[in-house]
Amino acid sequence: MIADFAQLLLNGLLAGTQLAVPAIGFTAIYAVLRFPNFAVASHATIGAYAGFVANVWFGLPAPAALLAAFLVAGVVGVVSDEIVLRRLRPAGALTVAIASVALTIVLENIVRFSFGNDLRGYDLPVLRDWHWPMPWGDTLRVGPQQLENAVAAGLAMAALFAFLAFTRTGKMMRAVADNPMLAGLKGINADVVARLASFVGMGLAGFGGMLIGLDTSIDPLTGFRVMLSVFAAAVVGGLGSIPGAVVGAFVIGIGEEMSVLVLDPTYRTAVGFVAILLVLSLRPRGLLGERAY
Amino acid sequence: MTLRTSRRATLLGGLSLPFVSRLARAAGEPVRLGTLCPLTGAGGSYGPAMVKVAKTIVDEVNAAGGVLGRQILLTGEDDQTNPDAGVRAARKLIDVDKVDAVIGTWASSVTTAVAPLCWENKVMLFTVSGADSITQMPHKGFIIRTQPNTHLQGTRAGEYLAAHGSKKVFSLAAQTPFAVDGYKVLTEALKAHGADTVGQVIYDQAKTTFRTEIDEMLKAKPDSLYLNSYQPDLAVLLRELFRAGYEGKKFTYGYAANAKLLGSVPANVSDGLVAFAPSPDVGSPAYAKVKAILGGAEPDPYSCQVHDHVSLAVLAIAKAGAVSGQAIHDNVRGVGDPAGTKVTSAVEGLKLLAAGKAINYEGASGPCKFTPTGDISNCKFRFDVAEKGKMKLLEIS
Structure with a gap:
């Protein structure tokens, strides 16, 4: 029982770090632009494919491919926001949110049209798991790729927090998220910050998409599959709160894994829905509230 | 007088001509079979080969004198891998072309949609679809499936x-x-x-x-x-x-x-x-024939199964001594009599049946033995x- 518990906790922690990156992207966009941008799903897919092109076609190592995933998804995020979503923003958050669902379907099918429906894998060796002996006599199983992913996710999050805490641009973003009108009075250009939020948010989504792909395989539905968990993480942590997204990602990641103790694995997906339901009925502002930072 | 008789005779002869020709046609009336394979849509890559195999087998039987002394007329329709189009095509085959058997439906959705038309009209349906539910329909024995179910x-x-x-x-x-x-x-x-x-x-x-x-x-x-x-x-x-x-x-x-x-x-x-x-029975002469018909490439399982559909339909008609969907229905299992002489083609089987012998048809797709519900019992x-x-x-x- 202890062994089961420890292994599931570890699995959940690692799943949580992976989930945290796109969840931060989602919540960062919400913090600045005030609408749930469901196009995060297709941008995660686009990131995964950008990383695939960099890694398999151009032979770049995984860290460089992750950077490519971030940049390409970020640029696509800005462009699609300019062309599609920005014009609809005056019509209200609901309209833009619905448009983002349409956008994600279009982008996903562009990926499908360009790369086909087939599964693709990165050009990386598949390594055996490490088994660590534990005091209670069993072993804990963890994959080298999972650990690398956790480190990469940790670095990306650290970089984002440093950016928001220490750079002028980062502070601008927080200011707009906190109080757009006051930020405007202070002379902060809301359009620039909006583009920046799209770039960083979608870039992180792409980064997260590639992390997921590194551990498994990629196909045009890669991002769509994790969208529910990402959305749940952001809602649980408090929409618009970046530390909240991290906390939420761990809650969802660990919750999904731990649910196996009492539920059939088939019903694991339900954890995300239950989490959203509980948080919205008991604490609608999320665990950490709506403060952006 | 002579003239009048001659006139009457001419008149009678003239009037009787259509009847004579109709009588003559009844003996020469073709046996009608229809293919309903997917030429377009998701199954479009399989249909053309299936139809080609069916046509070739029919031509062979016709060249060898047909069945019960009658030629076989094969009509082909495209089901578009789509139940709607499949039903329209099946209606045409059954109502207009008056076929006694519909051969080669591929997608389970199409088969499910056209099956009721077939059993209501007492037309035999031969299919390559795999869904378990197909043979669980109340089809009264009018479905034969050569694809193993789950x-x-x-x-x-x-x-x-x-x-x-x-x-x-x-x-x-x-x-x-x-x-x-x-x-x-x-x-x-x-x-x-x-x-x-x-x-x-x-x-x-x-x-x-x-x-x-x-x-x-x-x-x-x-x-x-x-x-x-x-x-x-x-x-x-x-x-x-x-x-x-x-x-x-x-x-x-x-x-x-x-x-x-x-x-x-x-x-x-x-x-x-x-x-x-x-797997088709790759050691069978029937498999070799399908392979030859398709130009030497390894045939897909569906082409092999269609080879057997046509052969079974023709042999069942020959065994019944009658041409109808019901005749095929009643005799399709009888041409796979384990006590009979093993045959792997329709022409071979027709000769033995004509000689009054029992036959055991084993085809390109396998032994072609069917359970009471119409599934193959083994392959x-x-x-x-x-x-x-x-x-x-x-x-x-």
Whole structure:
């Protein structure tokens, strides 16, 4: 029982770090632009494919491919926001949110049209798991790729927090998220910050998409599959709160894994829905509230 | 007087001409069969070959004198791999062309849609669709299917595993309507041969990682794994099995372990995976003939099955001595009489039937023996193993 518990906790922690990156992207966009941008799903897919092109076609190592995933998804995020979503923003958050669902379907099918429906894998060796002996006599199983992913996710999050805490641009973003009108009075250009939020948010989504792909395989539905968990993480942590997204990602990641103790694995997906339901009925502002930072 | 008689005779002769010709035509009235294969749509890559095989067999029979002294007229319609189009085409075949048998429906959805038309009009339906539900319809015996259903496939999987030393089999199954039934069938087949299942995890295909499922499986300590998966989830599962250090046997379906799968995972991850699929009887002369008709390429299972559909329909008519859907219905099992002389083509069988002998038709797709519900009772399966990233044939049995 202890062994089961420890292994599931570890699995959940690692799943949580992976989930945290796109969840931060989602919540960062919400913090600045005030609408749930469901196009995060297709941008995660686009990131995964950008990383695939960099890694398999151009032979770049995984860290460089992750950077490519971030940049390409970020640029696509800005462009699609300019062309599609920005014009609809005056019509209200609901309209833009619905448009983002349409956008994600279009982008996903562009990926499908360009790369086909087939599964693709990165050009990386598949390594055996490490088994660590534990005091209670069993072993804990963890994959080298999972650990690398956790480190990469940790670095990306650290970089984002440093950016928001220490750079002028980062502070601008927080200011707009906190109080757009006051930020405007202070002379902060809301359009620039909006583009920046799209770039960083979608870039992180792409980064997260590639992390997921590194551990498994990629196909045009890669991002769509994790969208529910990402959305749940952001809602649980408090929409618009970046530390909240991290906390939420761990809650969802660990919750999904731990649910196996009492539920059939088939019903694991339900954890995300239950989490959203509980948080919205008991604490609608999320665990950490709506403060952006 | 002479003139009048001559006039009357001419008149009578003239009037009787249509009757004479109608009488003559009744003897020469063709036997009408129809193909309803997918020439377009998702099955569009299979239909043309199926129709070509059907036409060639009909031509051969016609060249050898036809059946019951009558020529066969084959009418072809395209079901577009679409139930709507399939129903319209079936209506035309049944109402306008007056066929006695509809041959070669491919998609289960199309077969399900056209089947009621067939059994209501007493027209025999020969199909290559695999869904279990098809033969569970109240079809009154008017459906014959040459594709093994999932029950037969599960049974053969269990038999193979037991015969190759598996004692404790664990099943990892994608969430599909036949996951639960498939496990039941597998368990029965294993138990009948001294082995058993030790558990099943039904997983959600939408998940990108199955570590938890794999942990569950490892706890049961199986010696073999039955992977009731599709290609995308199988790719993920294989990687994770490799990572987890699972060293037992891995067994799956041929449609999941295809070339795409082998291309998407490294060879050391896929190596040792055994895949099985229904196989035509590649040793049969009928298979060789289908291969020749299609220009020498290895024929797909559906072309082989259509070869057998046409042959069975023609032979059943010959055995009945009558031309109707009901005649085919009543005699389609009779031409596979195990006590009879084995034949592998319609022409061969027609000769023996004409001589009053019993025949045992065995075709390109297999033995062609049917259960009362219209399923094949047995067929060959091919077993392949992944080696260095390629599938290698182990056996056909």
